[in-house]
Amino acid sequence: MYQFLFRFRYPLALLFILLVLLLVLFQSGRGNESNRLQKIIQTVSYPFQSGIHYFVNTIDGWWDGYVMLIGTRQENQQLRNEVAELKERLNQSLENSVQYKRLRGQLLFAKRQPDRKVFAEIIGESVDNIHQMRLVNRGSRHGLKRNFSAILKEGLVGRVQSVTPFQSNLQLITDFRSRVPALTQRNRVRGLIYGTQTGLEMRQINRRAEVKKGDRVITSGLGGLFPKGILIGNIVEVKRQPHELFQTASIETAVDLSRMEEVFIIISGPYPQGSPLFTDQ
Amino acid sequence: MSQAIFQSVLVIFGILFQVLITSFIQPMGFKLNWVLMILIILAFLHGNRLIPFLAIFAGIWCDLMSHGMIGVYGISFLFVILVTQWISTWFYSHTLLLGMIVFFTLSLFEGFISLTLLKWSEEEFRWGWNFVYVAFPQALIHGIVGPLLLKGVLFLENFGLRSKA
Known part of the structure; x- marks a missing residue:
């Protein structure tokens, strides 16, 4: 068993x-x-x-x-670099998109207008807090002269105050020395636009004239410094004093002068036939 | 490097800084007058005859870069530098508080002169408004920044002129 x-x-x-x-x-x-x-x-x-x-x-x-994390630090760093690079590309892409839209709008405006214009970029501003000046990268070599008007599609910017061969100084309409003959678009009431450093005032308006908040103010063309019909801004407040001969209106500028990056300078002098409408050298 | 060259280079550097960088550095929305602060420092530390000429040169440059009316800053800088050189003989040492008071007072004085000159040239210019809302706060900021800049200039001077000493 x-x-x-x-x-x-x-x-x-x-x-x-x-x-x-x-x-x-x-x-x-x-x-x-x-x-x-x-x-x-x-x-x-x-x-x-x-x-x-x-x-x-x-x-x-x-x-x-x-054991499996050997090399992770390098991989992490590489990924961080890639993220940073992609963020930069995204930022660049957004910037290009914004710039494209802005410049396209301005270019279409330049083509619509019959005047010959020079496109100029703003490269500096006045070194003090009192004057409202901008330095642009176009000068007499590009056809600019003193007192030429600076505009954007939104409206009037200012005038050329001084010119050097390669750059010029623009005096903005808000500078305290600036004067622009103007009229209201609705009922053609005349006045003179004064720069107040922080904004604009339309003065010497006939006390009997009817001006009201929201009226659009354009250049009148008097004096020949600025072309007629360029938008300056809108009336935001009207001040009437019973003892004064004139009324005064506060104006909001049509152009956001603190944020603009380029301008068009109108070449108002005689120019040869067949020259391009839009000049950007 | 001799002292004159050092001072000239520093003022030119200040002018370039003023023209190129100031618009990007605006504490509380005010552009600082770096050239003026550098000139005050140089005038306070050294009583040589070059500095008033540098002040005129720097002032004219600033005039050209801000409003095109040559003479406003040229004159105001010159007056401030002469006053600075005069009062610098009263002090044999400087403290932080004294530096702040000197920078504030001299900046306010410069504002007073330049605004007065602008008022002479332009009747509509709002002197009082600009003095209260532009010159005064700017002088206050100068009072804070100036002593720090003084330390920087002293450091550069020691660094740049060491071999000479």
């Missing part, structure tokens, strides 16, 4: 295991609750299982947290 068992120990062992497995399977199929054998097995195996689980997790965490 012993010899028989010894001889067939492997098949018998396998058979025994098979029977146990069948028994377990049979017992577990009876109901949803864990049977006693299962409980015993789970209870016995729990410390080993949890120990192995902890060990594997620790190794796995160490592997992922340290």
Whole structure:
């Protein structure tokens, strides 16, 4: 008997295991609750299982947290560089888009107007807080002369005060020395626009004339310094004093002078036939 | 580097800074007069005869770059520098507070002269408004920035003239 068992120990062992497995399977199929054998097995195996689980997790965490992170710093830096580069590109793209829209609008305006114009970029401003001046990158070499008008599609900007071969000084209409003959577009009431450093005032308006808030004010062309019909701004307040001969109106400039980056200078002198309408050298 | 060359270079640097950079650095919306502050520092530290000429030169340059009326800043800078050289003999040392008071007072004095000259040239010019809302706050900021600039100039002077000393 012993010899028989010894001889067939492997098949018998396998058979025994098979029977146990069948028994377990049979017992577990009876109901949803864990049977006693299962409980015993789970209870016995729990410390080993949890120990192995902890060990594997620790190794796995160490592997992922340290070994796999070799080179991550460089990768992180590379990604940061890429993000910065993409942000810069996005910013550049937005800037190009804004600039394109602005310049396109100005270019269409320049083509619509019959006067010959020189496009100039603003490259500086007055060095003090009192004068409202701008330095532009066009001068006598580009056809500019003193007293030429500076405009944008939104309206009047100022006049050329002094010219050098390659750059010129523009006096803005808000400069305290600036005077622009003007009239209201609605009912042609005349006045004189004074620069007040912080804004504009239309003075010497006939006290009987009817001017009101919102009226558009344009250049009258008197004096020949500025072409007629260029928008200067809108009336925002009218001041009438009973003892004064004239009324005064505060004007909001049509052009945002603090934010402009380029201007058109109207070449008002005689120029050769067939010369381009729009000059940008 | 001799002192005269150093002073000339510093004033020219101040003018270029004034023309090119000032519009980008505007504390509380005010453009600072860096040239004036540099001239005051040089006049306060040294009583040589070159500085009034540098003041006129710098003033004319600023005139050309701001309004084209040559003489306004040329005259006002000259007066301020002469006064600075005169009062600098009263002090044998300077403290931070004294520096602030000197810069504030002299800047206000410069504002007074230049605004008066502008008023003479243009009847409609609002002298009082500009003195209160432009010259006064600018002088206050000069009073704060000036002593710091003084330290910077002293450092540069020590650095630039060390080999000579």
